[in-house]
Amino acid sequence: MRSITKNGVRIDDTFAEAFPMRGTALVITGPNKRWARQAAVTMTGFATSVIGCGCEASIDGEVEARDTPDGRPGMRVLIFAMSSNDLQTQLVNRVGQCVLTSPGSACFADLSAPDVLKIGDLLRYFGDGWQISKKFGDRHFWRIPVMDGEFLCEATTGLTKGAVGGGNLLICGADYERTLRAAEAAVEAMNGVRDAIMPFPGGIVRSGSKVGSKYKALHASTNDAFCPSLRGAVKTALDDDIGCVLEIVIDGLTEAAVANAMRAGLAAIIKLGPRNGARRVSAGNYGGKLGPFHFHLKDLLV
Amino acid sequence: MTLVLTPKVTPPQRLDLSALLPHLLADKSSKEIAAIDLATTCEKITVGDLFRIRAGSAEEIRFEDGSERFDGVGQGLNRGRILVAGDAGINAGRKMSGGELVISGNVGPYAGSAMAGGRLEILGNAGDFLAAPREGELNGMSGGLLVLRGAAGLRAGDRLRRGTILIEGGAGDWLGSRLIAGTLVVLGRAGMSPGYLMRRGTIVLAKPPALAATFVDCGQFASSFPAVFGRFLLPESRGAARLFRAPLRRFAGDMAVLGKGEIFVPA
Numbered sequence: 001m002r003s004i005t006k007n008g009v010r011i012d013d014t015f016a017e018a019f020p021m022r023g024t025a026l027v028i029t030g031p032n033k034r035w036a037r038q039a040a041v042t043m044t045g046f047a048t049s050v051i052g053c054g055c056e057a058s059i060d061g062e063v064e065a066r067d068t069p070d071g072r073p074g075m076r077v078l079i080f081a082m083s084s085n086d087l088q089t090q091l092v093n094r095v096g097q098c099v100l101t102s103p104g105s106a107c108f109a110d111l112s113a114p115d116v117l118k119i120g121d122l123l124r125y126f127g128d129g130w131q132i133s134k135k136f137g138d139r140h141f142w143r144i145p146v147m148d149g150e151f152l153c154e155a156t157t158g159l160t161k162g163a164v165g166g167g168n169l170l171i172c173g174a175d176y177e178r179t180l181r182a183a184e185a186a187v188e189a190m191n192g193v194r195d196a197i198m199p200f201p202g203g204i205v206r207s208g209s210k211v212g213s214k215y216k217a218l219h220a221s222t223n224d225a226f227c228p229s230l231r232g233a234v235k236t237a238l239d240d241d242i243g244c245v246l247e248i249v250i251d252g253l254t255e256a257a258v259a260n261a262m263r264a265g266l267a268a269i270i271k272l273g274p275r276n277g278a279r280r281v282s283a284g285n286y287g288g289k290l291g292p293f294h295f296h297l298k299d300l301l302v
Numbered sequence: 303m304t305l306v307l308t309p310k311v312t313p314p315q316r317l318d319l320s321a322l323l324p325h326l327l328a329d330k331s332s333k334e335i336a337a338i339d340l341a342t343t344c345e346k347i348t349v350g351d352l353f354r355i356r357a358g359s360a361e362e363i364r365f366e367d368g369s370e371r372f373d374g375v376g377q378g379l380n381r382g383r384i385l386v387a388g389d390a391g392i393n394a395g396r397k398m399s400g401g402e403l404v405i406s407g408n409v410g411p412y413a414g415s416a417m418a419g420g421r422l423e424i425l426g427n428a429g430d431f432l433a434a435p436r437e438g439e440l441n442g443m444s445g446g447l448l449v450l451r452g453a454a455g456l457r458a459g460d461r462l463r464r465g466t467i468l469i470e471g472g473a474g475d476w477l478g479s480r481l482i483a484g485t486l487v488v489l490g491r492a493g494m495s496p497g498y499l500m501r502r503g504t505i506v507l508a509k510p511p512a513l514a515a516t517f518v519d520c521g522q523f524a525s526s527f528p529a530v531f532g533r534f535l536l537p538e539s540r541g542a543a544r545l546f547r548a549p550l551r552r553f554a555g556d557m558a559v560l561g562k563g564e565i566f567v568p569a
Contacts, residue, residue, distance in 0.1 A: 069530050070530045071533065130562070132502070133483070136466060141527070143527050148523075152526040
């Protein structure tokens with residue numbers, strides 16, 4: 001494949017192909033940082049891929065106490081799904097099972113949009129008639145009595161239909177250590193980008209997939225072209241100097257957020273250079289016919 | 303520019319100013335405005351008889367002086383702004399659903415009666431039945447924000463159903479009587495039997511009297527609600543924000559009726 005070399009790192013002349021998703025943002029607060037984080041981590045657990053988890057979710061960032069609605073430490077969480085219905089189901093299940101249950105938590109909407117998803121409007125029934133509705137201006141909250149006091153939950157949160165899922169970088173390095181180091185540096189940089197998350201474990205996925213499988217029951221299977229162990233046995237995409245590939249997948253509330261995250265990740269990988277990090281960066285696509293959003297790597301070089 | 307109405311004479315009778323609203327005056331010339339009848343008796347009296355008119359956009363109407371005979375100021379207001387540099391009579395801001403009404407003096411009874419939206423601010427004191435329903439009506443205030451800097455008379459917030467009332471001064475007896483829902487905050491001293499027969503809703507009292515026996519002590523507990531609400535009220539009143547920051551103790555009532563209401567007092 002044709003490529004551009006930046007600081008010794010080969011950047012493939014290709015693009016990441018991404019898809020429209022539905023998304024929302026929440027701020028979850030707690031009595032201290034530890035418990036705000038715990039509620040957010042629990043809520044965004046098992047949410048790496050819509051294929052098997054029903055949604056993709058992760059923490060977007062920490063929110064300082066002075067910037068949260070109740071003045072307590074908070075975490076901003078993003079959650080994405082393929083349809084509004086899926087997102088509604090996942091949202092209420094996750095807030096209900098993971099945030100409502102977490103000691104001292106409160107849950108606030110953090111996206112204003114004309115379309116809305118219900119949170120407190122559904123969870124209020126847990127109050128068994130003792131729930132209290134509170135409105136101020138255009139904000140609506142539910143207070144639900146729980147054993148440690150009250151769970152305060154915003155009635156609804158905004159739903160964006162302009163979210164983008166599936167932005168990605170394929171990070172190819174000489175060996176495991178250096179590839180992981182490059183991927184970690186990229187995730188670290190991308191964590192600083194608002195409105196975008198990397199839903200896989202620690203932001204990194206090692207089992208990238210292709211569409212289809214030799215087995216009828218499976219819709220996706222291992223990305224053999226990027227598996228170093230299959231080099232020679234299949235039509236490989238790897239060069240002789242590549243021994244390991246890791247992928248970062250990005251979901252964003254907007255197309256710009258995904259592009260910004262990819263740009264930040266690429267810059268970090270290039271800065272690290274091939275001696276300590278990756279030798280090559282590529283991206284996954286399906287020939288450009290499936291997803292309407294194309295993020296060309298060459299356009300994302302700073 | 304603002305439409306300014308400067309009183310020329312002391313009103314010879316009670317006036318009904320409910321015709322002087324931005325949306326009603328939008329397309330009217332000064333001449334047409336001057337011809338509007340404000341009389342409440344058989345003796346006709348027009349805007350032109352009472353006020354010197356300085357033409358301007360009716361989106362903002364300013365009365366350069368007030369009078370306790372100015373009834374119905376801002377009654378039915380749904381957009382724009384009305385400022386009164388003085389007192390107003392009964393029904394100030396009654397049934398307003400939007401916009402803003404600011405009265406720098408005192409107002410009579412039924413200020414903000416059955417208001418449904420917008421912002422009403424009174425810098426002086428208010429008469430009885432603040433935000434309450436009029437005779438035969440089922441609900442009092444059902445939305446918006448009412449800020450009273452002075453003190454309220456009897457039965458302030460009667461049958462409040464939604465919205466927020468903030469009273470920085472004291473309040474008379476039976477504050478928040480028959481409350482249906484909504485939030486009522488009083489920073490001054492409150493009279494006897496607050497929340498009498500309240501069903502749902504929240505009353506927050508900085509200086510509560512002894513509560514009726516039909517309010518039961520729920521003690522103190524952790525909730526984000528006071529912090530969130532206190533932050534909302536901060537731009538309106540630092541005193542209210544301070545009250546919500548302090549630890550609060552909850553009393554549930556009125557157990558003589560539904561009992562799902564609450565009165566918060568400093569713990």
